Amino acid sequence: MVTSEIPPLQFTPTEEIQERISTLRKTFFEHKTRDVEFRLVQLRKLYWAVKDRSQLIANALAKDLNRPEFETVVAESGWLENDIVFVTRNLHKWAKDEKAEDIDLTWKFMNPKIRKDPLGCVLVIGAFNYPFQLTLGPVIGAIAAGNTVVIKPSENAPASAVVIQQICEAALDPSCYTVIQGGVSESQALLAERWDKIFFTGGASVGRIVAKAAAPHLTPVVLELGGINPAIITKNANPRLVARRLLWSKLMNAGQICTSQNYLLVDREILPLVIQEFKNAYNEFYPQGAKASPDYSRIINENAFHRLKAMIDNSKGKILMGGTMDEKELFIEPTIVQVDSTDDSMIVQESFGPLIPILPVDNIDEAIRTANAVMSTPLGIYPFGNKADVEKILSSTRSGGAAVNDSALHIPTLPFGGVGESGNGAYRGRASFEAFIHRRPITTSPSWLEAILSIRYPPYAGKTKTFKAASTLLPDFDRDGQKVTLGWLRYIFTLGGGSAKAGASRAAIVAADPDTDRKE
Structure with missing residues (x-):
């Protein structure tokens, strides 16, 4: 029976961590997780554990982030359920050996193929902002690929971390999968171990720590980080469309989402229209204001609140909309600030909050130069304009992904990942499976080929031609x-x-x- 109560988060004793990892590694070498049917049973059980706790997930997110239930269904419980169904429908096809392509006729007699081998015992470290999707999403891929998995939820979303553990313990084989709860000490203990892969979602500063810890063991790492993502609004853009779509992405989860735009580069010709449409959209989305609305989240904790407040306080720009705060409620109103430099405090770091800095530009070329001059390679870029504008922007910039005339949009089954400062590696859909396998080339040389293959044996005299x-x-x-x-x-x-x-x-x-x- 599923209880509606969420107990306090209990950290895992550090002395247990090494023993749990040893158990999972032993299980892997017993080949228990190699069987595709075993993997499918685990995923199907995980589906029902998520489904049965959908209300508990909503309660946990309301407690951690004041998350509206609609956003929970769209981006957490409903997203996970769909992802599991998609993976289970396709896993047999993905796991099958592939015939090697693009090889010369000479080698075809050796029946070359690619086998999809699991990597081994892997570590998945989740994030607080979308704790279920960003923790269990990679886990789905790791299970599908046949690995044993250690799961580390973010302690910054404690209620969600507890429910994640309940879900995993209700559904998954404990000899193959385990949840480790904790903070810095427990994370350090995990990173000190040898892994076959580490999957980390979070900020770039911690991402560097993870990569550094992985380096001595030459452990491969997927880093899903953030990014100082630009939205480029040309003079040919539709101001109402710009405002509604960019405001939506920046206010979902109170802006605590790595794929939303971090700043706007707006052509001066349409700047007044864009600003007015933002105000119109805000009044439409929140008629009684964001603070009184049940559809607006709160900042995760006091540290994050003070960081966002400092960005506003230190800005040399002009507040055009919003700006009110309530530390007790961890509330920050959606805030638009017009700035005059990329050195402004509103742009130099990823806000990860409901802040919308606008930097006016004279034309599309200035916008492209400015976007490329910002130090961080973005996770996403969001061009608004006509077809020619969009193509020029996409062909002149870099980013992990792009959404044309939109923001933060990503189709769940397409590969998702960053580039440069925004991370490396990708997952989602089939890419989640591919992230946790080794594509192992295998050849079989029949005995009748010996007459041809004997040319490779010494002595070599007269064989070169x-x-x-x-x-x-x-x-x-x-x-x-x-x-x-x-x-x-x-x-x-x-x-x-x-x-x-x-x-x-x-x-x-x-x-x-x-x-x-x-x-x-």
């Missing part, structure tokens, strides 16, 4: 890097540049490089 004739690929380009047109005879006899060599192919290359024969 034969080996070259059988294996060398002829270039279809000349010394100036220009493509050489293939004659139809050459294409047939060399399979378009393959290993078989015919007189027609040699004639084509000699024509492009007369020294060919002398070189050999």
Whole structure:
């Protein structure tokens, strides 16, 4: 029976951590998690554990973040349920051996294939802002891939961390999967262990600590970090669309979401219209104000509140909307500030809150230069404008992802990940499975191939020319890097540049490089 009560968070004794990891590693080498059907049973049980506790999840998020239940269904419980169903429907297909593609005819006789091997015992460290999605999302991929998993929820969302543990203990085999609760000490104990992969979601500063801890063991790491994400609004943008979509993304979870825009670069020509539409949208979304609305979250804790307050207090910009705060309630009103420099306190760091700095620009070229000059490579970029504007922005910038005429939008089954300062690696959908496997190439050399393969054995005298004739690929380009047109005879006899060599192919290359024969 599922109880509605959420007990206090209890940290895991540090002396238990190493023993639990040893158990999971032992289980992995017993090959218990390699069976695809076993993985599917675990995922199906996880689905029902989430489903049965959907109200408990909503209660925990209301307690930790004052999260509206609608946002919980959209981005937490409902998201996880759909993700599990999607993975279970496709896992057999993903886990099957693949025939190797793009290989020469010579190697096809060795039946090359790619096997999807689990990595081993992996660590998943979750985040506080979307504690269920960002903790259990990677876990779904790790289970699907056949790993044993240590799960570390964020202690900054304590009620959610407790419910995550309840879900995992109700659904998952404890010899394969375990939850470790704790803060800095427990995290340090975890990072001191040897892992087959670490998946971390959080800020860049802690991401560096995780990467540094992984380095001595050469442990591969997926880092899902934040980013100082720009929204570029050209003069051809629709101001009402801009305001509604950007305000929505910045106010969801009170702006505590890594994919929302961190600042706006707005063409001066439409700046007054954009500002007015923000005010209109705010009044439409929250007729009685955000503080009185049941649809507006709160900041996670006092430290985060004071950091956001300092960003506003230290800004040299002008507040155009909002700005009120209530520390007791951890409330910060949606706040628009017009700034005049990327050095302003509102832009130099990721706000992770309901702050919307606007920096006016003269044209799209200035906007692109400004976006590229900001130190951090963003997790997302959000261009608003006509088709030509958008294409120019996308082809002239870098980011983990992009949403055209929108913000924070990501289709759940597409790969999601950052680049540079915003992280490395990707997950979601099939990419979650791929993040936790090793693509292992396997060849099988039949005995009848020995007559051909014997050329590789010593003594080598007199074999070089034969080996070259059988294996060398002829270039279809000349010394100036220009493509050489293939004659139809050459294409047939060399399979378009393959290993078989015919007189027609040699004639084509000699024509492009007369020294060919002398070189050999």
